[in-house]
Amino acid sequence: MGNSYAGQLKTTRFEEVLHNSIEASLRSNSLVPRPIFSQLYLEAEQQLSALEGGSRVDNEEEEEEGDGGLEQNCPPNPYQMHPPPEGCCTTDGFCQAGKDLRLVSISSEPIDVPVGFLLVGAKSPSLPDHLLVCAVDKRFLPDDNGHNALLGFSGNCVGCGKKGFCYFTEFSNHINLKLTTQPKKQKHLKYYLVRNAQGTLTKGPLICWKGSEFRSRQASVGVCSSSLFPPLDSSGPPAPFPGEPGPGTTPSAPLGAPQAGPAPDHSALTAALGPAVFNGKDSPKHQPLVKNRLSAVPRPSALGILSNSGPPKKRHKGWSPESPSASDGGYPQGAGTRAKYESAGVTCMPQVGLVGPASVTFPVVASGEPVSVPDNLLKICKAKPVIFKGHGNFPYLCGNLNDVVVSPLLYTCYQNSQSISRAYEQYGAATIQPISEEMQLLLTVYYLVQLAADQVPLMEDLEQIFLRSWRESHLTEIRQYQQAPPQPFPPVQGAVAPVTSAQLPWLAGLAASSCNDSVHIIECTYSLAEGLSEMFRLLIEGKLAKTNYVVIICACRSAAIDSCIAVTGKYQARILSESLLTPAEYQKEVNYELVTGKVDSLGAFFSTLCPEGDIDILLDKFHQENQGLVSSSLTASSVTKSASLDVSGAPVCTSYHLEPHRIRPFQLAVAQKLLSHVCSIADSSTQNLDLGSFEKVDFLICIPPSEVTYQQTLFHVWHSGVLLELGLEKEHVTRQRVEQYVLKLDAEAQTKFKSFLQNSFQNPHTLFVLIHDHAHWDLVSSAVHNLYSQSDPSVGLVDRLLNCKEVKEAPNIVTLHVTSFPYALQTQHTLVSPYNEIHWPASYSDGVDLYPENKKYFGLSEFIESTLSGHSLPLLRYDSSFEAMVTALGKRFPRLHSAVIRTFVLVQHYAAAMMAVSGLSQMKNYTSVETLEITQNLINSPKQCPCGHGLMVLLRVPCSPLAAVAYERLAHVRARLALEEHFEIILGNPASGITIGKHFLKQLKVWQNIEDAEWRPQTYLELEGLPCILIFSGMDPHGESLPRSLRYCDLRLINSSCLVRTALEQELGLAAYFVSSEAPLEKGARTEALESDGEKLSSTDNEDEELVTEDGTMITRPLQCVCFETGSTSEKRSPVKRERSRSHDSASSSLSSKASSSAPCGESSAGPSQGERARSPPPCGPSEEARAPGERQRLRAAGGPPSVISRHSPGLTPQPDPSLKSGQRGVQVSAPSASSSGSASSPALPAAGPLVLQASQCSMTKSCRQPPVVFLPKLVYDMVTSTDGSGLPKAASLLPSHSVMWASSFRPLLSKTMTSTEQSLYYRQWTVPRPGHMDYGNRAEGRVDGFHPRRLLLSGPPQIGKTGAYLQFLSILSRMLIRLTEVDVYDEEEININLREDSDWHYLQLSDPWPDLELFKKLPFDYIIHDPKYEDASLICSHHQSVKSEDRGTHRKPEDLYLRRQTARMRLSKFAAYNTYHHCEQCHQYMGFHPRYQLYESTLHAFAFSYSMLGEEIQLHFIIPKSKEHHFVFSQPGGQLESMRLPLVTDKSHEYIKSPTFTPTTGRHEHGLFNLYHAMDGASHLHVLVVKEYEMAIYKKYWPNHIMLVLPSIFNSAGVGAAHFLIKELSYHNLELERNRQEELGIKPQDIWPFIVISDDSCVMWNVVDIDGGGERSREFSWSERNVSLKHIMQHIEASPNITHYALIGMRKWSSKTGSREVREPFSRCHVHDFIVLNVDLTQNVQYNQNRFMCDDVDFNLRVHSAGLLLCRFNRFSVMKKQIAVGGHRSFHITSKVSDSPMAVVPAQYICAPDSKHTFLAAPAQLLLEKFLQHHSHRFFPLSLKNPGHPVLSVDCYLNLGSQISVCYVSSRPHSLNISCSDFVFSGLLLYLCDSFVGASFLKKFHFLKGATLCVICQDRNSLRQTVVRLELEDEWQFRLRDEFQTANAKEDRPLFFLTGRHI
DSSP, X not given: OTGGGTTOOSOSOHHHHHHSOHHHHHHOSOSSOOOOSTTOOOOOOXXXXXXXXXXXXXXXXXXSSSOOGGGTTSOOOOOXXXXXXXXXXXXXXXXXXXXXXXXXXXXXXOOOOOTTEEEEEEEEXXXXXXXXXXXXXXXXXXXXXXXXXXXXXXXXXXXXOOOOBXXXXXXXXHXXXXXXXXXXXXXXXXXXXXXXXXXXXXXXXXXXXXXXXXXXXXXXXXXXXXXXXXXXXXXXOOOSSTTOOOGGGSTTOOSSSOOSTTOTTTSOOOTTTHHHHHTTTSHHHHHHHHHSTTTSOOOOOSSOSSSOOOOOSSOOSSOOTTSTTSOOTTSOTTOXXXXXXTTTOSSSSOOSSSOOSXXXXXXXXXXXXXXXXXXXXXXHHSSOOEEEEOSSOOOOEEEOGGGOEEEOHXXXXXXXXXXXXXXXXXXXXXXXXXXXXXXXXXXXXXXXXHSOTTOOOOHHHHHHHHHHHHHHHTHHHHHHHHHSOOOSSOOOOOSSOOOOTTTHHHHHHHHHXXXXXXXEXXXXXXXXXXXHHHHHHHHHTTXXXXXXXXXXXXXXXXXXXXXXXXXXXXXXXXXXXXXXXXXXXXXXXXXXXXXXXXXXXXXXXXHHXXXXXXXXXXXXXXXXXXXXXXXXXXXXXXXXXXXXXXXXXXXXXXXXXXXXXXXXXXXXXXXXXXXXXXXXXXXXTTOOOOGGGOOEEEEEEEEOSOHHHHHHHHHHHHHHTHHHHTTSXXXXXXXXXXXXXXXXXXXXXXXXXXXXXXXXXXXXXXXXXXEEESTXXXXXXXXXXXXXXXXXXXXXXXXXXXXXXXXXXXXXXXXXXXXSOGGGGSSTTOXXXXXXXXXXXXXXXXXXXXXXXXXXXXXXXXXXXXXXXXXXXXXXXXXXXXXXXXXXXXXXXXXXXHHHHHHHHHXXXXXXXXXHHTTOGGGGGGSOHHHHHHHHHXXXXXXXXXXXXXXXXXXXXXXXXHHHHHHHHHHHHHHHTTOTTXXXXXXXOTTSOXXXXXXXXXXXXXXXXXXXXXXXXXXXXGGTTOOEXXXXXXXXXXXXXXXXXXXXXXXXXXXXXXXXXXXXXXXXXXXXXEEEXXXXXXXXXXXXXXXXXXXXXXXXXXTTOOOOOTTSOOOBOOOSOOOOOOSOOOOOXXXXXXXXXXXXXXXXXXXXXHHHHHSGGGXXXXXXXXXXXXXXXXXXXXXXXXXXXXXXXXXXHTTSOGGGGGGSSTTSSOOXXXXXXXXXXXXXXXXXXXXXXXXXXXXXXXXXXXXXXXXSOOXXXXXXXXXXXXXXXXXXXXXXXXXXXXXXXXXXXXXXXXXXXXXXXXXXXXXXXXXXXXXXXXXXXXEEEOTTBTTTTGGGGSOSOOOOTTEEEEXXXXXSSHHHHHHHHHHHHHHHHHHHTEEEEEOOOOXXXXXXXXXXXXXXXXXXXXXXXXXXXXXXXXXXXXXXXXXXXXXXXXXXXXXXXXXXXXXXXXXXHHHTOOEEXXXXXXXXXXXXXXXXXXXXXXXXXXXXXXXXXXXXXXXXXXXXXXXXXXXXXXXXXXXXXXXXXXXXXXXXXXXXXXXXXXXXXXXXXXXXXXXXXXXXXXXXXXXXXXXXXXXXXXXXEEEOGGGHHHHHHHOTTSEEEEOOGXXXXXXXXXXXXXXXXXXXXXXXXXXXXXXXXXXXXXXBOOEEEEEOTTEEEEEEEEEEESSSSOSOEEEEEEEEOHHHHHHHHHXXXXXXXXXXXXXXXXXXXXXXXXXXXXXXXXXXXXXXXXETTTTTTOOOOTXXXXXXXXXXXXXXXXXXXXXXXXXXXXXXXXXXXXXXXGGOOOEESSOSSOOOOOGGGGEEOTXXXXXXXXXXXXXXXXXXXXXXXXXXXXXXXXXXXXXXXXXXXXXXXXXXSOEEEXXXXXXXXXXXXXXOEEEXXXXXXXXXXXXXXXXXXXXXXXXXEEEEEESSHHHHHHHHHHTTGGGTEEEEEEXXXXXXXXXXXXXXXXXXXXXX
């Protein structure tokens, strides 16, 4: 066996496995990463793996999923598992009895362990992250040296308690190990399990099979560690605190993949050692943990509630004490403030590469001597070094621990990258090894070397580098295996020699040699401790001043390396250490610095900068000097301005208008998408939503606790009119009423929510839509709330309310999450199905504007676009002089948080800029160009407008205490400069409303025409046009919308270390904006902002779409802030001195200063001089004239950081000419931002023609055309504008949210071509929630599919109109529900009413409930058809009528017949019949879909009877559900169907309907109204659907609980006549069978009930007319109509006296136009249609014509009457027929048989001459005949046209000859009733398939006009001739050869033949 098999593949399907590349795994539709890499390798020989750089014995032997243990070198045995017994549980992690065995589930449960048995943990290959608990006899386990284990096995199952397993194979089957190899205890029993101090069962030491592993490990560890540590290496941790951080707390730690950082097997201590190591040490850490609100989300014990507690594939030597699940108890009590939060922040932790949840500032339990941290390290270094643990052991630290930060982030990253993700298992070759530790370290050094001085390392970048390196190094094997069949001996990779640990320091030094000492390598000979000491020494000596990173390598150990990396660069160390703080800690830190006065030193420093001494002294001086002058002139001007508004004729600004509320096309499209998703939930067969049972819609909108958002939402709801539309409120909705529908998620939310739940419970017929707006906020699970409920009741509120059991289970609550940043709701555990996600649609598809609007959205991708393409000024900028100042001060004040420094610097800049604009020109050197531009435009803009409209500056200060400081300081400076009436300063705090001064309040009221004295602005939108600085605080924006007058979005203070995609996009979303698209756009300037499904993430490749005009002039966009200063004078400003900014782009600064100073018209000069210039423009070229003065200022002001592009990481973007860039920057167009980077970009800045320079142009005019300018911190700017390998902004590849983590570091990048749907699938595959996330426990609920069926997610870019869209959705949902309860019924008045004569044929007993038989017999029969559907049918003449042709209705085109029939919309009553879309509780059982019942089983029964006319036996099939078998009689034994049970005439029960109902149907399996449960009012009834054979399956699927009568296949193409014929024949046959059966029981044959009902499939409701008569014969009576059940009508009819004497009973068709004349007589003797009660006994000898397609009911009525039988219509009953657009007779399409094209064939082509070459048609001959006669019978009967006095004589049948020809029906049967024909002279004779009753003598009785025509129709030419001879027709009729025709059928389709002739 030997080495030859080393590394052999486990599978032969290698090509197939390999073929699916990483990209394929990404694009797969599966939402969970496919388990690709389990069992990838066999363990190779250690010598072989040494070649791969993985030669550490101790690391190789614990491969989690490998075949470790003894059999490493053997080829695998093919092993076939026994199939589990029937019905047992086969779920992974459970035994076959269904009991949970997973350690995480039962760790705290008491387990009964027999004496001599031990608890051990077994590993299952299908559950790599879990241990299964087993009880094993210790005699069969090895001792400490790996010896003395008995062969064999004895064990018990701890789940179900089953004892006495004697074979491990049997046992492994019982615990569902599902092995593919021979079960061996050595392989699968891995760990002893021990109880810790809390009594919880945890993973203990490894079980030492055969001793080899343990000895080798001891040998290798011995070098560095004392004898205490070897056992620690693999022991299980005691969890000193139940919330101990578990594996999930590491950033990027894969859940479900073999895990790196948290691998408990090396982060653990045995219970036995626990007390010794931790004695007394855990208390300081763990008590504060509880108090500290969110910093430690409940953390599982080290084995964790987490499912990913498995160790990594590769183990590292030495216990890494700091891995996140390590117990942190061993740190001294004097640890720094962050000690207690080490690796804690689960939910709020900023989670990106550089950000990590584990900041440590204390020593770590480790081997070797401790390293002392020097005392004044921070003082000397000006920053706290951040030390990242790398590989191997990390030494103790002691001494001044406050001045260092230790983080396990890098360690975790290395671990993750070594546990090759399961997603790559498909490559499956043993030669493909994880990337070696040496290679990892070397790549890290390369990465650090290429980082720029202002860049910060990102773990995401490093992971991608490792992934790329690993893929490239194995590309050859991958390709090789894809091309060639698998070989028995895969080639060993020998092409590139791996890096050895000896070469590593040399190679690392070589790599670092080129970087000017920014990376310093320290090599140690003995342990890391000496390297750390050396580093601290160098730091203290100042020798690392230029060094940003120190890499310490100790490669002394033979087997492995130890390493760590220290970040010593002041900038990088500060950002990294701050990024390790959770948001809560960040605020706490800032608060602490403010409260303790630490910031005073900063203030003192600023005051020394000013040339005049303290700025405040300068301000006071200015105030005193200018007090009289300034205030009088300024207030005078503002007073005159406001006065001029009131004077008629004074200038008033026309550009100010608040937009009316209207729905945009996009919002409507999204609302309809939402509606269709709700409908698809309802339509699915899961019965999760029964839309049919809801009558109205109610809703509740949940929003974050922001007062402004609350008011804004109230405003939207109020103005949308949705409350009136939903009928929730009557007219005049009050504000208090609106507040019922919006819930602010604060402390009071619970009571309001309870009433909502109660309301939903009490109103089961109302559909409640629970809208969770801003849904990415507060995803903390309620479990976390239980820990911290004392400190903050709002923690986890969303989870407690929206995910409570009542909401999840309520069948009438639909939850809709709405957010711009859905990523945290798109994890592996999400509750929202991917099919229930709705993404905002793309505006363009293939260049077509899908939703033309006059406004275009401007979002994040457009902002990025403005920085990338050379055609316009960037709208995203950063302020290099500000950044330089912050960096300098950061070094000076290392103990202050940078947020504090940044805020103070920025406030200082604003203060200096205000002073500079007010005339203290010397102060402009103490601000930045950007801040000066903002301030000038802010102060000057109101002066350009007659009304004083100005612009808004948004100053974002996330930390509330700092915001308060900024507000006070700016307000103070404004007061001293007497600028209080120029602009307002507003402190925007989520918790409170908006406060503004009286002066500005008055202005707003005037602008908005508000009379109300109490009015105050409550939303930021109402500040439209107010010149103001809005200081916007709060850690997260909560969806507040900003007005269009927002011109500058100053985000320089956002927490730049929070590099998480949601956080970044949320901040940038504040500037998102709608730009008016009416401005002329140049080529390519389309806004493709609305990125979503159809579009790509951000197409930033439109470089060619320059907006530069042809003659080279820069575009002249309408600019928002034209700011002239006319009041004061001041000297010209010199170009800003850039040198003092010490910014890192000094070269570009000087360049930009030159550019701005040399720009034409002196753009660098200040405001006042521009005012003069504006009045008399200096001579300058055309390109300059075109620029607005505001642009010039901006040219000067924006000189700042023009080299934006060149700062990108090398080679990623084309670099435009820097001078051009800086020139363009001046023409900056400002614009709002932030769609999610799911939105596409485009350069859609509207370009306008040259502006006419007006001295007074309102800034509002331009505001609607341009988005605001956004200022970002440099770090964020680089993150947003640089792109990664996929062409996407770097920001898109960040961790999507704080509350989730990557499932694996081996994940592909997001792709630029991904739609929003694909992006969602990506996140669903590659992210998992952290333990604190509300979805964390979702998969544990046991359902594979954890999706909630009634939960939807709507995502769209920020500020794009999602609120309007979901309110519109509520409206259309409500309309649809109303529409669902309504139905279109035919509403046509009866035809031919005026043709009746008022003779004696009225039934005059008006009050009779039933017809009196004797009276009724005396009534004559009314031949005329009154049913409006037969308006186009031939009139039937009787001797009672003489009809004038004009009395007929107007002729309609046949194709319009359906379209133009009149309908009325009716509300469905509770007695309606329903189609398949109706589901309600009552009729579930009736329908067969009840969850308690299995889908109904049915049986198929054949039923045969002979029928002489067909000349053969008819075989019908019944499908009878089990639940309906009681209606039938079956033979005993044998179970043959014998008959259908019939009741007795004498039965009087009111519990059931006696008549069986038959409904023939075709093409209407979904829409036919077969659910008669409600119509029958729940009464028992027998209902049979009559279907064609080919439709049987589909009808059975939709109606599983209905009885089906399946017609023989010969009738597949037949019409309704065949169905009627068979129903009647079957029913008569059944009547005879029942008579025979019941005669034996002593019942007379005439007592068996002979009636059946034949009903159309569109009868929807039934009505009854109540008459209030004024006397028996009185003409005066009143009547009313009401809806009743079919049960009521049927029982009334069935109770009629002498009912068996009536052959046919029917009712009126409902019409709203019914007059008293129709209902006055209760009964008529006339035609009945649609819903008939048929006496099969009396009509035994009268058949339906089975060939007929149309008018077969009229034909049958005439025959029944002529047989002397009674037809009775109950006029006081009516049936409503629903208009159904599909199926029925319209399902017959007549097409040509030959041509493929479905060309319509006109009716004239339906017949042809026999033997002609005519195209044959694919349709039944009878249908062609009937259609032809309907449209073209005038060809056969020309004399009959419009000649009702001379009708066509039709013998034995009624065929429709069209509305202009009248017919007279006669029956040839002996003794039949016919009208007297002696008065008639006929214009034609129609003989249709006449039988032997028609003889020559019979025809001789009738008289015909000369020239009258004859048409004889027969089955074939032969019978045609025979008929002519038999009837002696040639005596009176003349025939010509050419008068013979046939239907256009092929011979095999049996055409009909006809002969025409003329009367002689």
